[in-house]
Amino acid sequence: MSTSAKEPRVITSVLVANRGEIARRVFRTARSLGLSTVAVYSTADADAPYVDEADAAVHLPGNAPGETYLRGELVIEAALRAGADAVHPGYGFLSENAGFAQAVIEAGLTWIGPPVDAISSMGSKIEAKKLMAAAGVPVLAELTPAEVSEADLPVLVKASAGGGGRGMRVVSRLADLPGEIEAASAEALSAFGDGTVFCERYLPAGRHVEVQILADQHGTIWAVGERECSIQRRHQKVVEEAPSPLVSRIPSMRPLLFDAARKAAAAISYVGAGTVEFLADEDGNFYFLEMNTRLQVEHPVTEETTGLDLVELQIAVADGLKLSDEPPPTVGHAIEVRLYAEDPHHDWQPQTGVLHKFAVDPSVRVDSGVEDGSIVSPYYDSMLAKVVAFGPDRTAVARRLAGVLERATIHGVGTNRDLLAWILRHPAFLAGETDTAFFATHGIGGAAGSAEMAALAAALADAAGRTGPVRVPSGWRNLASQPQRKSYRVGETTYDVEYRLTRDGLVVEGNIQLVESSPERVVLEIDGVRRVFEVAAYDGLVCVGSVNLIPVPRFVDPSEQVAAGSLVAPMPGTVIRVGVKVGEVVKQGQPLLWLEAMKMEHTIAAPVDGVVGELKVEAGQQVEVGAVLAVVGENA
Structure with a gap:
């Protein structure tokens, strides 16, 4: 702590060196204690709720954590500028950084956290386990990678610094160990600035209990x-x-x-x-x-x-x-x-x-x-x-x-x-x-509700909202005619909906009756069971219950299509590794690139057997969602 029992200090204003949920959580208690609050925020977080809830807020220019929330000197400067006398680190970011805690104390601020030496002692999992063993706390034996044998498998490769699942790999085959150690070390270095890893016995069905x-x-x-x-x-x-x-x-x-x-x-x-x-x-x-x-x-x-x-x-x-x-x-x-x-x-x-x-x-x-x-x-x-x-x-x-x-x-x-x-x-x-x-x-259960029925409800809500001069819903026909057709995408699956609206009501395949419809609510009777679908339409998105549907246009702009075999970025992120070269023969499912986004590492694999025809990116490059990363062509 920055204070001792002999030198008490009274906290009056707290800067939270964090963002989002934990910043709001700390602010809530600080306000109840009569303390003023200070937020720091990146450019991406400028409109985040926690920023408005603070009594004062200081901008940290940039978006990535390395430019903003991980810049300890900027956070401390913000605290001093805003008149805070204490810093609460929240969790993640700099919360377990002994150097940051020391810098807070040296700046004359109260550190709302443990002593610097305690943070430092637990900062290395390797050293922490030695300390705990000496204190009589049960530990799993640490294995250096060179010591691991078949008898030790499975083992868990772990980053010595940091946590949150980063730099961790389960290894069940000895032949896989060198590659998994290399991958875990690279991820740990990227996440924590320290690529040190170690191994320990893995309990496949253990219980995670904490005090x-x-x-x-x-x-x-x-x-x-x-x-x-x-x-x-x-x-x-x-x-x-x-x-x-x-x-x-x-x-x-x-x-x-x-x-x-x-x-x-x-x-x-x-x-x-x-x-x-x-x-x-x-x-x-x-x-x-x-x-x-x-x-x-x-x-x-x-x-x-x-x-x-x-x-x-x-x-x-x-x-x-x-x-x-x-x-x-x-x-x-x-x-x-x-x-x-x-x-x-x-x-x-x-x-x-x-x-x-x-x-x-x-x-x-x-x-x-x-x-x-x-x-x-x-x-x-x-x-x-x-x-x-x-x-x-x-x-x-x-x-x-x-x-x-x-x-x-x-x-x-x-x-x-x-x-x-x-x-x-x-x-x-x-x-x-x-x-x-x-x-x-x-397994992984809990798939969203019936996407087929959600797509039908979305189409009928859309039809109910498209009325003509005599308030007749879109698609209504006095005589039987061709069905109305709409398509919606849920994930990677496209659902095609066909229906007719006639003088006798909704006509679709199967035992389905339309009870009522409006742009916000559709009631269907399906096999004799009445079900209500709440519908909300936004630009390029329709939400039906827990199902998110993307309307598929009938005619696609050719300029928006990508070449067959293209691997596209599923989200914005940073390319952290490229594992192939142009002209290399690859197998379906083989990892080709690794993308880091939202504190997670994502593997981009070959969609088919083939040859790498193009590589559009290199390590360290930022990419947007939908960007073409590589193209895999068929074997000649």
Whole structure:
């Protein structure tokens, strides 16, 4: 901390060195404490909600994190210019950067975070594991890449610096190890500026359990309950809950976990809020993974089950507060889901664009960085919101949260909303079977509602909105004639709709009756069951329930077509690697290029067997969505 127990300082104004949801979250508590707030924002974030909510805001020119939120000197300068006397780092970006914390302190500002030495100690996972082992905390043995043998497989290659799933690879074949180490090292270097990686034994179906720590400057260390975050994609958490179903099943595990977490904090003289993460097996054995020296994304589930405001306590501890001897008990159950702008059914591909409408039932907690009209840009993480439900019973909480998600209005970008609802209703989840192999075991469900019926509803709503002088809907015919035809694209699939509107009503194939239609609402009776479709049309997009449809024009501009075999960028991003040369023979599915966007690495693979005819990009180049990256022709 920047202050000591002997030299208390009173915080009056807080700059949040972050953006989006976490900036709004910290501002909310700061305002309740009577503190003034300062935001920093990139050019892309100029119109973001958190900027307007701050009492003062300072522009960081540029868009990419390396130009803006990762420029510690600019953030500190902003704090001084705006009159802030404290800096809260949030999570991500500079939150676990010991150099930044030291610079904040040297600038005469209060650092709302742990001591610099504690951050530094946990900054290297390799060194952290050695420290924890010495403190008596269970650890998985570290393996140097040269030591790995067939008997050790599978192993996990991990970046020593950073987290969030970056620089991590699971290796099941010894022959794949060198290539995966190279790839993990390159990704770690790009993400964290440090390409150091190591290996450890991989538990394919482990449980990710973590303990919330809060420590003051007077030697008191709280273990504030545990969370389970086992359901993950790309080693990044999707669903988090407190308490852990595994620990609740093995009650003797909880005191051992808490003791290990307190030992970890004491070993580095920790102060402030932090999280000690463990990998556990079904028998309750657990091993230290890492310590996050910051507030976690999933902190709301701990707040909901304890009644604490962890941000308020962070500020109070920075002000010199002495904690009571014991934390409050955990009561009830809380579940948080991360609502991402992404397509789970296409390799979790992030989605960008205008979020036309965003509304979630206020009966649950919604920590969000977006609102109606927000732009989901390619520069940052694709998380839109954290949706959290709390109650006395885990099953009831899961079902209520699933219903809230299903009824949410989210127009403009595709999300993982339906996947999240599917998880919460899955029998395995309700039974507490939530290991890290959840998706590998159960697949990726939760596809959006019937795209065919959504396309039909979109076409009928469009027809209802196109009336002539006598208010007759478009496509109506007094006598039977050719059907009206419309096409809509959902993802990579095109749905063709045919219908007739006659004096007898809607005529389509199948047992479907049109009950009513308007531009915003279509009611159909399908096989004797009446169903309502809410429709919202925007420029180039029609949203029907949770289905996003792109109208396909009948006539395509030839200049907008690309050559056969072209590989196009699925999103804006940066080309970080090119793995082939012009003239090289490639196989279908072979990785050709790697694109980095929205904190994720995406592989662009050959669509067919063939020869690389053209390479349009090189490493380091920025590309826009739809840009042609390469062309693969057929073998001669």
